Amino acid sequence: MSVTQQYLLDTYRAAQHGEPAPPAPGAHDWQVVREVRDYGRFNAVVRERPARGRVRAAVLRYFRVLRGGGARTPRPLP
Template sequence: MSVTQQYLLDSYRAAQLGERTPPAPGVYDWQVVREVRDYGRFNAVVHERPAHGRFRGALGRLLRGLRGGGARTPRPLP
C-alpha cells in the first residue's frame, strides 16, 4: 500500500469516526529536517566540537587530500 493510499484510508476512517484527519504526507518533512540539523548542532556543542562548518571542513580536507595538496615539504635552506 502506498503512502497516498494509506492517507486516504486514514482520512476516510477519521471522517467516519468524527475525528480529525491526519496531516497529508510530506507536510512536516522540512520541519523534521530542521530538527535533525538542530539536534546535530546541539550534540556537537555538548561533545565540545565545532557546531558550524563541520561538513565544509571535512569536504575541504577530503578534496585537498585528493589533489595532493596536503602536507607541504619545507624549502631547503640556501
C-alpha cells in the first residue's frame, strides 16, 4: 500500500467516525528536518564538541587528505 492510499484510507475512516482528518503526507517534513538538525547540535554540545560547522570542517579535512595536503612540512631554515 502506498502512502497516498494509506492517507486516503485514514481520511475515509476519520470521516466515518466524525474525527478530524489526518495531516497530508509531507506536511511536516521541514519541521522534522529542523528537529533532527537541532538534536544533532544538542548532542554535539553535550559531548563537548563544536555545535556548528562540523560537516563543513569534516568535508574540508577529507578533501585536504585527498589532495595530499593533510600534514604541513616545516619551512627550510634560511
